[in-house]
Amino acid sequence: MLELENICWSTPEGVPILKDLSLRIEDTGLAVVTGPNGGGKTTLARIIAGLISPDRGTILLDGVDITALDVTQRARLGISYAFQQPVRFKGITVRDLLELGSGRPIDEAQVCNLLSKVGLCARDYKDREVNASLSGGEIKRIEIASVLARSSKLVIFDEPEAGIDLWSFNGLIEAFEEMKRERKASQLIISHQERILQVADRIIVVENGSVVKDGSRDEVLPSLATFSPCPMGRDAVTGVRL
């Protein structure tokens, strides 16, 4: 279980982003953090992953204080993080990245399985460099696959839907649901996306640096926006079709 107690964080200019935020994430299940832009969702995710340190507050993983641990140490404890803006590497292939994520050599079938979960054909991509030749959507899918390759206790996805087409998006939803069924890791997804909210076990609304709503999907979802069927759903906060 991950527990955040009274987390505060301000920008270097002194603008408060997270204000005494407290939260508890169970060992399994899918929690979605949603809320308006600028509300502190990504900052929260980066603080949990250890990419930035809180100014105040405590983070506990299974009762152990990990506040002072850096990103490497937290990753080794099983916290994984998929970047909202994926990083590009010259010379590192898609296969290399998946192996680095996995922490061990992976065979052809595993490469194929991971890439197919994000809608990519292994034959076309495994030997390609993770560089500027890949489109924004392609690199985003590879980023997600690299995180799926890991054995994690908690997986954080920061706006995984961005840059993904409908077909791949459906595959992504399936991947999230599969992880949920396997009950091997808990998922924390930062998203505005209605379809993702609809598969959540729990929805946490972060606004202006604080948790303003926290409950089951059925409790929280109806209060966010009026939904109507459309292929990729709509932004759950603004109601805008995606």
Added chain:
Amino acid sequence: MNETNALLSLISDWDVLKSEGCAHSIRENGRSVERLSTKNIEIRAKEDGSGLDIYVAAAARGEKVAIPACITAAHIDDLVYNDFHIAEGADVTIIAGCGIHVKNGEEARHSGIHRFFLARGSKVRYEEKHVGTGGKKDTRRVIDPVTEVFLDEDSFLEMDTSQIGGVDSTTRETRGHLARGARLVIREHLLTDGNEKAVTKFDVTLDGEDSAVDLVSRSVARGESYQEYHSTITGNAPCTGHSECDSIITEHGRVNACPALYAAHQDASLIHEAAIGKIAGEQIMKLRTFGLSEEEAEQKIIEGFLR
């Protein structure tokens, strides 16, 4: 010979090549110590003793020839001239390279002057690897290779050249002359550390219509090391040329990149790119989210970059 064997395994898959029975010549401390010709690849000593003439017959298809050079004694200044004559339509892989092993306070130099004459429609893959081993204090291991390629119509040469460490000073000159439809691809991978210095000079002239060259150099300058990259592509016909120099600097490494293009024909299409910078913090951070330490992440990024 033990040190020579160690160097041979660093600069080529020597055991594999030997087991395959490929044509070869091994040069050790300035003299040829082992040589084998095959049906389609003949290796002859030049009459004046300055090096080798290697003749690849038109019937050669997918064959290999290896001519590594090793220096394991101090104060050797080895200069060798090797000429490769590739017959029309031949297809061959040439493995060269040099390793120098000296102790603290010792110096040695190797200068390999290689010329390639590719007849019409022939195809060559040329692999060249340079390395220095042994002492780390007050050594002077110098490797100054010169490669000159003459590509006849529709011939193709792909050159993969790398310096994987331990060479105190190198000036690497490569010149190319391309006829109609000829293509030249060069991939350079260069790592310098400590006080090492590396200078790369590419000079390619595209004389024939539809000739093309693609030069890509990737380098890492660590420690106090210094690198220079000079490339000149001259387009004298309707042709395409691309030169790319990507460098990573760490610690106090320095890199000077100077790509140049000369278009002497209206339909010459020439491009150059040069980028120098440190490893991006986000790249390190991404690999740290996989559980790698900062040092491990940097090493993985460099390994991938130089591959």
